[in-house]
Amino acid sequence: MLSCSKLKNILQENPALKDRTLPEGALLSYKGRKYGWLTLKNSSIYLSGNLMQNxxxxxxxxLLAIRSSNIAFTMGVxxxxxxxxxxxxxxxxxx
Structure with a gap:
């Protein structure tokens, strides 16, 4: 489903993100932004201490929810x- 979305280029150029071999909560940089994935649990995401430190x-x-693009959401502090x-x-x- 995501391979046909606006995330297509990010996923094609970052196969570890596409196939989720990138560990949950780990971040990778792509064109000046950081990307990763988290499991949605009970309508919430949980950030590990390591991710929060990173x-x-x-x-x-x-955290302020910022409308940044039609690709992902951004939170600012x-x-x-x-x-x-x-x-x-x-x-x-x-x-």
Whole structure:
């Protein structure tokens, strides 16, 4: 199913991601972004301590869901968009 999606090129150039021989939670770099896979459990994803360390996040950090592309979703914890969201006067829902 994914081989016909917009992820096609990423998967073709990264067979370990395509066939899931890349360990769950491991990251690989492709064109300046990091990609990996996680199993969805009870409608949630769980990040290992190692993955959190690699992503430079910690328990309690608030992650902002950022619309970045039609390929994947992005979560941010620092940077310009985070600064703007912190100074936003309106409501940003927390899930």
């Amino acid at each position: 992503l430079k996040i910690k328990t309690g950090d608030k 620092r940077g310009t968009l985070i600064d703007k969201s912190n100074s936003y006067i309106g409501e940003i829902k927390i899930y």
